[in-house]
Amino acid sequence: MSNKAQATGLLDSVIALVKTDLAPLASAIDQQGVYPADFLHKLGALGGFGATAPAELDGSGLGLATQNDIITQVGQECGSTAFLVWCQTACVGYLLHTSNLTARTRYLRAVASGEKLSGTGMSNAVKHLAGIERIHLNARRDGDDYIVTGSLPWVSNVGEEHLAMVAAAVEDGGYVMLVVHGNAEGVSLHPCPEFAGLEGTQTLNIRLKNARIDAGDVLAHPDQFNHYLSRIKPGFVLSQTGMGFGVIQASLKTIRESNAATAHVNQYLDDQGDDLSHALQQLHEQAHTLAAQADVGRAAVLDVLKLRAATSELTLRAANSAILHAGAKGFLMRHPAQRRLREAVFVAIVTPALKHLRKEIAALEADHLQTEAA
Incomplete structure (x- = not known):
């Protein structure tokens, strides 16, 4: 079977x-905070998290573009769950690119298959490295292990039986990336204040107090960290576009449905369905091109960041247009338009947020100009 046919079959199963x-x-995920654990396990068993993992590691080897398409299909129905799928697949990426074979052997198959669920607690570290906030976790080396203390205010897709993959500043310099067990000694999980959306993502506060992380759970030591981050970051950022694409597709559906009765007045709105659909197609093509490059470690970070920012911007436009097309009905709790608007805002604020992306883009472009002038 060709890769294209295999990808089509996998996507059909996901749909x-x-x-x-x-x-x-x-609706229950959004309004009652239901965490869709059973769905996540079933999706993993179908291969919904393992598109980037090779066949010898129980993945499909279909690549990041297919993984992004899976996230998009989930996001058309529920943005919260698409975010959870992103969390899980980001962790697959972390495990694929670690040089620690012990960690890869321990966790990759279980995470890629959905047997073991995992959250990515890298938001703080990514923002810290961009000069936005201080690092919240600190580590000291003890032989081949690390002793970690600190708190991450919100990490999604975590629980006592789950994993979390996080980064900490090491006391004698540099950063370390680690696998943390939710039920490990020195690790505690605490509820967050109620969110306006994304309540069904099992987002918790993780606190570590002298938690020992053994050498087998270290994904990158300080001397490996910069190279490791450069390898995982393109996939980490690029796969978030699937969340946005899903919300945009759902918003376009609302626009089409609304126009069945009120196209005569909706035609005066700024963002029309055909224009939004054309813009989405362009971003989707860019995402597939960059995904193929990211699979072999050649995606330009600046291009990835620009695509991610453009996706946030289009997601906001599409969801805003959808609720305007729907009119007053879009404010009903049973109507998806108001949920899509909240999900779209989340796409624009989840790390890297739109303001974060623009900051990094500006810095990279300034560096390029300096290099050209030198």
């Missing part, structure tokens, strides 16, 4: 599972 198992839960 069917979304329809039967996720669609009936979408």
Whole structure:
């Protein structure tokens, strides 16, 4: 079977599972904070997290573009769950690129198959490295292990039986990336204040107090960290576009449905469905091109950041247009338009947020100008 046929078959299976198992839960996930653990396990068993993992590690080897398309299909029905799929697949990427074979052997198959669920607690570290906030976790080396203390205010897709993959500043310099168990000694999980959306993402506060992380759970030591981050960052950022694409597709559906009765007045709105659809197609093509480059470690970070920013901007436009097309009905709790608007804002504020992206883009472009002038 060709890769294209295999990818089509996988996506068809994902679409069917979304329809039967996720669609009936979408309102409860949003309004009651239901965490769709069963759906995540089933999606993993289908191969929904393992597109970037090679066949010898129980993945499909179909690549990041297919993984992004899976996230998009989930996001068309529920943005919160698309975010959880992103969390899980980001962790697959971390495990794929670690040079620690012990960690890869321990966790990759279980995470890629959805047997073991995992959250990515890299938001703080990514913002810290961009000069936005201080690092919250600190580590000291003890032989081949690390002793970690600190608190991450919100990490999603975590629980006592889950993993979390985080970074900490090391006391004698540099950073270390680690796998943390939710039920490990010295690790505690605490609820966050209620969110306006994304309540069904099992987002918790993680606190570590002298938690020992053994050498087998170290993804990157300080001397490896910069290279490791440069390898995982393109996929980490690029796969978030799938969340936005899903919300945009759902918003376009609302626009089409609304126009069945009120196209005569909706035509005066700024963002029309055809224009938004054309813009989405362009971003989707860029995402596939960059995904193929990221699979072999050649995606330019600046291009990835620009695409991610453009996706946030289009997601906001599409969701805003959808609720304007729907009119007053879009404010009903049972109507998806108001949920999509909240999900779109999340796409624009989840790390790297739109303001963060623009900061990094400006810095990289300034560096390029200096290099050209030298």
